Amino acid sequence: MTVHFPFQNSYSALPDSFFARVAPTPVAAPRLIKLNRSLALQLGLDPDLLETPEGAAILAGKTVPEGADPIAMAYAGHQFGHFVPQLGDGRAILLGEVIDKDGVRRDIQLKGSGPTPFSRRGDGRAALGPVLREYIVSEAMFALGIPTTRSLAAVITGEHVIRETALPGAVLTRVAASHIRVGTFQFFAARRDTEAVRRLADHVIVRHYPELRDVERPYHALLAGVVARQANLVARWLLVGFIHGVMNxxxxxISGETIDYGPCAFMDAYNPSQVFSSIDEMGRYAYANQPRIALWNLTRLAECLLPLFSDEQEKAVADAQDILGGFSDQFSAAYQAGLRRKVGLFTERDGDEALIQDLLDAMAKNQADFTLTFRKLGDAAFDDSADARAQFMEPAAFDEWAGRWRARIALEQQGATGRQAAMHAVNPMFIPRNHRVEAVIQAAVNDDNYAPFEELVKVLAKPFEDQPAYAAYADPPLPDQRVLQTFCGT
Structure with a gap:
């Protein structure tokens, strides 16, 4: 049988200025590393066929499947605050779109599939390490319940890419609600192509916000919708200690998914100023800065949409400012509600925010592990002897706070068992710890050993379960295991 992709492409039907038609560059000897079988089934694909040599050839870009219309999407972007009028898919090619089992349109894209007109002297390839990192972290984010692009497959190409040294080449098959970005709008706005901005906005509304098609001011509503999704998304990042690293x-x-897992990382010890990305020298995208940067990015989107709001500049700006003004409250509501759930509060009372902030301040001062502190707090809600205080350099700091916390949870109606279960449902035991991800990558790159990768992916698929057999995966790094910097995979 032949591998069949039920493509129903829409983006490639837009005007030619939206993309460049380009086929993937064939590779020497594709070999499947990992197929996400459950995702394949969700997309209406046959995982058994995808695991054949024919399937590996498609997932590596060596063969283009029937019905594909491969394109590299055009976009611009502010990179660390500096505007670049043309970026685009420099090492990614969108094969096409499928309608999944839930009726949702999904992009299928090959990342690392060769040069495109947007490659800017790059080779268009990806090294094995960044491909494995994106597979691990994107699927972990999905398991944590955070909107994200997903990974369908990772394939090694049988070729090397040259970075600082020769590294095994690989291709990631990425799945997304779409790959439309704020930068996509910026590409056309920078060229003063208002009709293209309108065409793109209409496409986004039909695809991602269909409930807005018949409203009185659809473009205002579109901005409001993107603002709401981004506010919720970044709140959820902070609640699990995630740092994107390159929030350009x-x-x-535009869909509200987490996209592009380059120098991303999860915090170990809680530190609001934490930065891992080697290219973020000024801390622009530090953990606690992420809400502010999200609003900055949304403001850039609003600037693109102004001509669609009104012919009167002042009125358009005022309307946009009014919509953007809602971000702070929406983010705060999502973030504070999430924090209350993390500490086992089911109702809202005066003083709750201060109580939770006191815990965060004590965690920062005592270098407490972010993930384990909240997980162990769930145990402490059930059993007073549970050792949440062990995460603190000075356990007395936890003891002082815990006394006030116990008095507060005593005002709730829920029993200890229900509170622990509710807290464990939002406080993961397992995250993609940076040292674990790096160890997996080294085993694959240096020894062609993918057993550690398989095991880590397996553990992270159930982040909220205790999994006693894999308890070591919950441990913070030892001092000599700490990862201080992460790197972009370009």
């Missing part, structure tokens, strides 16, 4: 406008998805 070309990495800000």
């Amino acid at each position: 406008t070309d990495n800000s998805s």
